[in-house]
Amino acid sequence: MITIALIRDTFREALARKIFWVLFGLSTLMILFFLFILRIDIVAGATATVAIFGRETRGNPDIDRVVRGVYGAIATFLYTWGMFLAVFASAGLVPSVLEPGRIELLLSKPLSRTHILLGRFIGNVLVVSLNTTYLVLGVWTILGVKTGIWSPGFLIAIATTTFIFAVLLAVVVLIGVTIESAAAATMITVALMIISPILAQTSLMMRLLSSEWSRNVWRTLYYVFPKVYEIGKMTLDAIQSRTFAGFMPLWTSAVFGAAMLGAALAIFHRRDF
Amino acid sequence: MESEFAIETQELTKVYRSRWSGREVRAIDSISLQVRRGVIFGLLGPNGAGKTTFVKALLSAVRPTLGTALIFGRDAREPSARRPIGYLPENHRFPTYFSGAGMLDFYAALSGVDAAGRKKLIPEQLDLVGLSDWAGVRIGKYSKGMLQRLGLAQALIHSPSILILDEPTDGVDPVGRRQIREILTRCEERGVTIFVNSHLLAEVETLCGEVAILHKGKVALSGKMRDLTAGKGYRLTVAQPPEALAGELRNRASSMAVRDGLIDFQFASRESVNAAVDLLRAERCEIEALTPTTSTLEDVFVRTVENKDVVVKSGSNK
Numbered sequence: 077m078i079t080i081a082l083i084r085d086t087f088r089e090a091l092a093r094k095i096f097w098v099l100f101g102l103s104t105l106m107i108l109f110f111l112f113i114l115r116i117d118i119v120a121g122a123t124a125t126v127a128i129f130g131r132e133t134r135g136n137p138d139i140d141r142v143v144r145g146v147y148g149a150i151a152t153f154l155y156t157w158g159m160f161l162a163v164f165a166s167a168g169l170v171p172s173v174l175e176p177g178r179i180e181l182l183l184s185k186p187l188s189r190t191h192i193l194l195g196r197f198i199g200n201v202l203v204v205s206l207n208t209t210y211l212v213l214g215v216w217t218i219l220g221v222k223t224g225i226w227s228p229g230f231l232i233a234i235a236t237t238t239f240i241f242a243v244l245l246a247v248v249v250l251i252g253v254t255i256e257s258a259a260a261a262t263m264i265t266v267a268l269m270i271i272s273p274i275l276a277q278t279s280l281m282m283r284l285l286s287s288e289w290s291r292n293v294w295r296t297l298y299y300v301f302p303k304v305y306e307i308g309k310m311t312l313d314a315i316q317s318r319t320f321a322g323f324m325p326l327w328t329s330a331v332f333g334a335a336m337l338g339a340a341l342a343i344f345h346r347r348d349f
Numbered sequence: 350m351e352s353e354f355a356i357e358t359q360e361l362t363k364v365y366r367s368r369w370s371g372r373e374v375r376a377i378d379s380i381s382l383q384v385r386r387g388v389i390f391g392l393l394g395p396n397g398a399g400k401t402t403f404v405k406a407l408l409s410a411v412r413p414t415l416g417t418a419l420i421f422g423r424d425a426r427e428p429s430a431r432r433p434i435g436y437l438p439e440n441h442r443f444p445t446y447f448s449g450a451g452m453l454d455f456y457a458a459l460s461g462v463d464a465a466g467r468k469k470l471i472p473e474q475l476d477l478v479g480l481s482d483w484a485g486v487r488i489g490k491y492s493k494g495m496l497q498r499l500g501l502a503q504a505l506i507h508s509p510s511i512l513i514l515d516e517p518t519d520g521v522d523p524v525g526r527r528q529i530r531e532i533l534t535r536c537e538e539r540g541v542t543i544f545v546n547s548h549l550l551a552e553v554e555t556l557c558g559e560v561a562i563l564h565k566g567k568v569a570l571s572g573k574m575r576d577l578t579a580g581k582g583y584r585l586t587v588a589q590p591p592e593a594l595a596g597e598l599r600n601r602a603s604s605m606a607v608r609d610g611l612i613d614f615q616f617a618s619r620e621s622v623n624a625a626v627d628l629l630r631a632e633r634c635e636i637e638a639l640t641p642t643t644s645t646l647e648d649v650f651v652r653t654v655e656n657k658d659v660v661v662k663s664g665s666n667k
Binding site for chain 2: 077078080081082084085088089091092172175176177178179180181182183184185186187188191346348349
């Protein structure tokens with residue numbers, strides 16, 4: 077009951093912030109776009125015409141390719157703008173609960189500090205995962221009905237987007253309990269997102285870097301930091317039914333997220349308010 | 350066995366250390382205080398005396414450097430030990446996205462009240478504090494006095510055994526203040542222990558049966574209100590009596606304060622101060638002064654905190 081109350085509180089606070097409505101609004105716009113603007117006519121199992129804003133495309137495109145392309149574009153949108161907006165919107169949710177006059181009242185209740193922080197964390201992850209599910213399931217259903225193609229690969233985007241958001245949110249939470257700055261939390265988390273595709277160029281950098289020391293530093297940074305880029309690429313590979321190298325990006329990112337969340341909990345337990 | 354005290358602190362100390370300079374500030378220093386069940390207890394002190402830190406240590410919002418804080422005999426750091434507490438913070442900041450009813454629902458759920466209980470209790474509490482008509486209105490639109498009353502409803506909703514109130518009438522108009530006093534008196538009649546931290550001396554004097562005055566992080570004075578503010582009383586000033594005798598006098602006196610190497614014992618009656626004098630003379634102890642006193646709580650407060658060189662020591666609140 078207490079956990080549900082904490083999660084519901086995070087939901088209420090998130091919904092009171094306009095940025096979450098922006099996220100929801102963008103998702104709705106996208107769903108409406110595919111519902112009303114995109115027209116696909118199928119004749120005998122093949123695409124007869126694909127029309128956007130009433131203009132038909134030339135030729136006879138492979139419908140499977142079109143659908144997978146749409147899925148890939150949406151997954152990329154979710155992974156870049158969606159993730160950025162979600163981090164931006166979430167950055168203030170931890171500092172706000174630590175405000176003087178609010179945190180003392182929470183701490184006076186019969187619940188542990190772990191409970192308070194995890195309630196916030198889980199609530200925040202749920203808000204973003206619901207929005208992601210809404211968008212992905214909405215588009216998947218509309219395109220499925222319109223084309224008859226039910227490609228389950230796209231649904232993986234729900235899990236991977238939620239997962240990488242949870243990892244980044246752990247960083248947001250750690251910065252939140254440490255310095256209570258939404259701006260710093262956003263900047264550092266976005267920096268992690270930006271640095272990820274750069275660090276992912278490991279094989280190239282191993283050739284370019286001259287000393288073993290610098291190569292080791294690069295490798296360490298690569299393995300320690302979350303693999304935002306690679307998990308995004310894994311999602312696209314899953315959508316396109318391509319194989320991917322392995323699950324290392326997932327488990328190393330999970331370890332990173334768990335370490336950040338553990339550190340946040342340890343600091344939160346030791347703090348005076 | 351359950352403790353006879355609602356609140357009990359033992360040598361409670363909080364030292365804040367500057368991370369960079371290493372400078373230490375003792376916000377509260379070896380406070381041993383006992384608050385009996387069912388009383389209204391007032392905590393007083395000038396700004397920076399350590400009142401808020403003390404209250405936060407009771408709630409485990411501040412981790413004591415030394416000592417313990419017990420709520421009904423249980424360590425306040427255990428979450429379940431805080432179940433009987435209803436708390437109204439000073440300068441509270443309730444989330445403005447709540448309506449009045451929504452806010453009560455949230456905090457009642459955190460206090461362990463189930464959904465059926467909340468459905469029944471929320472209208473009752475809103476009615477109690479005169480906010481029934483505002484139940485569905487976002488609290489961002491509430492005045493300060495309304496927020497204070499809503500905060501009190503929040504503290505009361507799970508029928509706590511102990512209420513810890515930090516400046517409960519701050520920002521409330523005179524009618525609202527009287528209403529809050531009446532609510533608290535009814536709580537006292539039901540056996541609820543009420544711990545009030547306030548700088549409004551007249552209000553504390555009206556409301557509280559017992560008080561403690563904090564000064565420089567220590568208990569400078571504590572005792573029953575009627576003894577401390579007795580229309581007629583006697584202050585017996587003694588220089589360093591033997592320890593056993595000091596303990597005996599402390600038990601007989603209504604309050605005690607230590608300053609400049611002298612001890613002030615406050616006695617409520619002529620008989621009790623004469624008996625104390627007899628004890629002292631039997632032990633050939635020097636009596637520095639014997640002064641008749643007539644005090645308001647303000648007099649007691651000012652006298653206690655204006656004694657700049659006070660070497661304070663935990664006083665009896667028996």
